[in-house]
Amino acid sequence: MARFAIVRQVVAYAVFGAVLVYLSHAPAWHPIPPGAALVQVSVAYPGARLQPCRKLAPAELAQRAPNMRAAEECPRGRSPVRVVVEIDGGVAVDEFAEPSGLAGDGASNVYRRLFVAAGEHRVRVRIYDDLRALDRVVEHSETVRLEPGQVLVVGYSTARGGILLS
Amino acid sequence: MREALDRAFVRLERGFDRGFGARANPLRHLGALGFLFFWILAASGIYLFIRFDTSVAGAYESIGRLSREEWWFGGLLRSLHRYAADGFVVVSLLHLLREFAAGRFRRFRTFSWISGVPLLWLLYASGIVGYWLVWDARAQVSALAVAEWFDALGFGTEPMVRNFAGAGNVVDRLFSLFVFLHIGLPLALLAGMWVHVQRVGMPKSLPARPLAAGTLVMLLAGALWRPALSEVPWTPLHLPGSLEMDWFVLFAHPLMYATSPAFLWVLALGGTAVLVALPWLAPGPALIAARVDPRNCNGCGRCVDDCPFQAVLIVARNDGAPGRLAEVMPERCAACGICAGACPSSTPFRGGSDLATGIDLPDASIQASRARLETELARLAGEEPIVIFGCDAGARVRELADPATATISLRCIALLPPSFVEYALRSGAQGVLIAGCREGECLYRLGPELGAQRIAGEREPHLRASVTRERVRWGGFGAGDEEQARAALETLRRDLGRLAPVHRAPPKRRLRDG
Numbered sequence: 001m002a003r004f005a006i007v008r009q010v011v012a013y014a015v016f017g018a019v020l021v022y023l024s025h026a027p028a029w030h031p032i033p034p035g036a037a038l039v040q041v042s043v044a045y046p047g048a049r050l051q052p053c054r055k056l057a058p059a060e061l062a063q064r065a066p067n068m069r070a071a072e073e074c075p076r077g078r079s080p081v082r083v084v085v086e087i088d089g090g091v092a093v094d095e096f097a098e099p100s101g102l103a104g105d106g107a108s109n110v111y112r113r114l115f116v117a118a119g120e121h122r123v124r125v126r127i128y129d130d131l132r133a134l135d136r137v138v139e140h141s142e143t144v145r146l147e148p149g150q151v152l153v154v155g156y157s158t159a160r161g162g163i164l165l166s
Numbered sequence: 167m168r169e170a171l172d173r174a175f176v177r178l179e180r181g182f183d184r185g186f187g188a189r190a191n192p193l194r195h196l197g198a199l200g201f202l203f204f205w206i207l208a209a210s211g212i213y214l215f216i217r218f219d220t221s222v223a224g225a226y227e228s229i230g231r232l233s234r235e236e237w238w239f240g241g242l243l244r245s246l247h248r249y250a251a252d253g254f255v256v257v258s259l260l261h262l263l264r265e266f267a268a269g270r271f272r273r274f275r276t277f278s279w280i281s282g283v284p285l286l287w288l289l290y291a292s293g294i295v296g297y298w299l300v301w302d303a304r305a306q307v308s309a310l311a312v313a314e315w316f317d318a319l320g321f322g323t324e325p326m327v328r329n330f331a332g333a334g335n336v337v338d339r340l341f342s343l344f345v346f347l348h349i350g351l352p353l354a355l356l357a358g359m360w361v362h363v364q365r366v367g368m369p370k371s372l373p374a375r376p377l378a379a380g381t382l383v384m385l386l387a388g389a390l391w392r393p394a395l396s397e398v399p400w401t402p403l404h405l406p407g408s409l410e411m412d413w414f415v416l417f418a419h420p421l422m423y424a425t426s427p428a429f430l431w432v433l434a435l436g437g438t439a440v441l442v443a444l445p446w447l448a449p450g451p452a453l454i455a456a457r458v459d460p461r462n463c464n465g466c467g468r469c470v471d472d473c474p475f476q477a478v479l480i481v482a483r484n485d486g487a488p489g490r491l492a493e494v495m496p497e498r499c500a501a502c503g504i505c506a507g508a509c510p511s512s513t514p515f516r517g518g519s520d521l522a523t524g525i526d527l528p529d530a531s532i533q534a535s536r537a538r539l540e541t542e543l544a545r546l547a548g549e550e551p552i553v554i555f556g557c558d559a560g561a562r563v564r565e566l567a568d569p570a571t572a573t574i575s576l577r578c579i580a581l582l583p584p585s586f587v588e589y590a591l592r593s594g595a596q597g598v599l600i601a602g603c604r605e606g607e608c609l610y611r612l613g614p615e616l617g618a619q620r621i622a623g624e625r626e627p628h629l630r631a632s633v634t635r636e637r638v639r640w641g642g643f644g645a646g647d648e649e650q651a652r653a654a655l656e657t658l659r660r661d662l663g664r665l666a667p668v669h670r671a672p673p674k675r676r677l678r679d680g
Binding site: 005008009011012013014016017018020021023024025026027028029030031032034038040042044100101106107109111113147148149150151152153155166 | 182184185186187190192248249252253256307314317322323324325327328331380381383384385387388391392394402403404405406407408409410411412413414419420423
């Protein structure tokens with residue numbers, strides 16, 4: 001080894017260690033722009049059935065095994081869902097979502113994240129659950145006041161009364 | 167480009183040799199350092215797990231308490247855990263880059279190369295999930311980013327991101343999953359690391375003690391200087407404006423948000439595909455594998471012990487004779503000839519014009535080496551004639567040839583059976599210089615190490631004790647080190663002048679043939 005080998009080693013370890021520690025913390029990353037809030041549109045909504053459920057006649061039920069005698073027969077398959085979110089009158093999200101599942105009978109899911117300036121905003125959400133009948137719409141409007149860094153989740157919950165802005 | 171990168175690495179490694187020596191040079195032991203970082207992570211992780219509260223309410227506090235109230239132990243281990251993970255990423259990426267630059271990704275290296283690729287995925291997955299356990303704002307951003315990334319694939323009936331979006335969606339059971347992942351993924355990583363070195367003979371899975379100690383002290387110093395701390399707690403309905411980022415482990419999140427989840431998928435999957443395909447995209451020259459001669463193989467197994475790539479097996483003979491014999495797996499064979507150098511039948515003293523050995527290289531046989539040596543010995547003149555055995559990948563020993571200096575360059579210095587040294591001395595040479603490549607620069611990993619052990623009598627086949635050691639010198643000279651090799655030659659010649667000359671006889675074979 002060369003002269004001052006120990007010094008060289010100390011310098012090499014110190015430089016590597018310093019780079020390691022520095023990049024383990026810095027530079028800082030800003031997951032949200034300054035003065036902005038995040039709107040997370042996270043909607044799971046089952047579209048309308050493509051074919052209506054049908055009540056089975058007593059004769060039909062009798063032909064089935066006792067454990068298969070459900071009163072209704074519902075063909076699988078649901079309509080895609082359209083989700084529209086307007087913020088302050090402008091369209092922020094307008095998306096069609098196919099139903100999930102191999103048979104296309106699960107909920108349609110829409111997830112989008114968008115930044116808006118902190119402050120007061122008018123948010124209008126529309127969910128069309130049957131693309132064959134565009135008058136079938138679930139709608140909600142609300143004025144929200146968002147702080148910088150705040151996350152507003154736009155969702156849907158039947159149990160909690162429909163479209164939610166939380 | 168690859169060659170330029172290789173030259174840059176060689177320059178850097180040699181520069182580090184001057185401070186660390188080859189054995190403790192971190193750049194020459196990147197894989198072993200990876201193992202060291204893994205074990206540091208495992209040891210520190212066990213304590214952190216003992217103190218960890220696997221619940222939404224308790225996770226953040228249990229980790230924070232370590233840094234606040236037990237900074238001198240738990241906090242230190244936490245920081246050590248963090249920096250060891252970062253170090254693991256750095257040495258793994260450098261290891262990959264180094265192996266690529268040196269062309270160690272194809273032919274007999276294909277298995278090791280490909281088995282290393284999934285380790286990168288496991289390494290990053292282990293590191294990222296580890297950040298989630300802290301359950302702070304960084305975990306929140308990271309978990310959301312990973313969920314969004316997977317959701318971009320469109321699989322599943324419900325987006326993963328819904329588990330993290332909004333208040334009240336996270337339950338304690340999720341932490342059991344996180345802990346399972348943060349233990350299971352590293353275990354899978356360890357299993358993968360084990361597989362990764364399976365086709366490497368005598369793998370160096372731990373660095374030399376000075377390097378290990380230096381690395382540990384460096385990590386501890388970093389932990390004391392800048393302890394790893396949590397960000398503010400995870401608040402579902404609030405994002406921090408600024409985050410301290412671990413750019414080694416979490417760089418993919420800012421990259422994804424700066425581009426798109428699809429871009430990151432293309433980058434990750436495309437990069438993986440290129441890495442896996444590389445051995446076939448740039449296969450390099452074909453190699454002629456070593457061959458076993460059943461008539462001369464006694465199944466001693468020395469070739470198996472010395473093969474750097476585990477390309478030789480001992481199997482039962484199928485020619486009706488009793489005993490066993492060696493068998494070469496051609497796809498694993500580097501054609502380095504280390505096996506031929508280890509074979510007890512590879513001795514030039516054997517009679518007969520055909521010197522067939524138990525195992526040999528068809529295109530660089532022991533017989534051809536003996537013939538070259540005899541030709542060189544026959545032309546030697548002067549007071550202190552010297553034979554230099556060199557390595558094709560090391561210093562160009564042919565440049566040192568003169569009337570009193572014979573040079574034989576071999577594919578690998580461990581292709582040289584020690585009996586060749588004795589043969590040269592008995593046939594008129596006054597001294598022998600064995601010029602292997604530099605330590606750590608062997609194309610075949612173990613050449614200088616095995617060769618030196620054989621000459622020192624520490625490994626079979628050994629140089630016989632009757633050979634005067636003052637007449638034999640060993641040196642490591644890399645490509646471009648011709649002047650250092652010349653200096654070693656002159657030193658040997660000067661030292662030989664102080665010894666009584668040995669009787670010079672022409673090579674026995676020439677006598678027999680003549």
